[in-house]
Amino acid sequence: MLVKLVFFTVYETARKNGSQSSNLYVFNRFPMNELPDGDQLSHQYKTIIPSETNIKKNNKREEKAAEEQLSEITEVKLFAGKAPEDHLFVSDRVPNDFVVKHFYPAAKSIEEFWRMSKVAAYRNNYEKETDPLLSVSLDxxxxxxRKLKSKVEVKNPIAYFTGILNKKFQERYFEELYEMQVC
Structure with a gap:
């Protein structure tokens, strides 16, 4: 159809032995004609000018919504002041000695640190021994x-904690190997 409308021309190419090769498609140029009369260019529909529309009603609704949100936030803050601390709702799987509420008061972050401790212990075959796991995790x-209090910025504290755990478990493993060889 486009070939019939003369949008482009197809040239069939042939190899030296007479077989058909790839086709060459050439897009034809269109001559620039004069612009049509002004009557043909005018549209039947007028554009909407944004400055003439009634935007003030929309702004008033947003202001009311913002005021309502502010009142809701203050109510939540008042309720949050009366709510018990979040570290009290830590899962039973986390030992009470490991609850690091002074540095991370959120229960979710405490549980994440303990979960990473369990993962590191599993990788190093210490998952069944709870006392060494707890001591290495606390260390x-x-x-x-100490690293967080220094001037060096830690991008991901949980990943940094996991790296420390892995190093400590590795040190512990090599100490046990050395003790086995000496004895």
Whole structure:
């Protein structure tokens, strides 16, 4: 159809042995004609000018919504002041000795640190021993807190904590190997 309308021309190419090769498509130029009369250019529909529309009604609705949200936020803050602290709602799987509420008061973050401790212990075959796991986790967390208090910025504290845990478990593993060889 486009070939019939003369939008482009197709040239069939042939190889030296007479077989058909790829086709060459050439887009034809259109001559620039004069612009049509002004009557043909005018549209039947007028455009809407934004400055003439009634935007003020929309703004008033948004202001009311913002005021309502402000009142809701103040109510939530008042309720939050009366609510018990979040670290009290930590899962039972997290030992009470590990609850690091002074540095991370959110229960979710405390549980995430403990979960990463369990993952690191599993990778290093210490998942069944709870006392070494707890001591290594607390030592690693102390090292993390020291790093956070220094001037060096830690982008992802949980990942940094996991790295410390892995190093500590690796040190512990090599100490146990050395003790086995000495004895």
């Amino acid at each position: 690693s967390f102390k090292q993390l807190v």
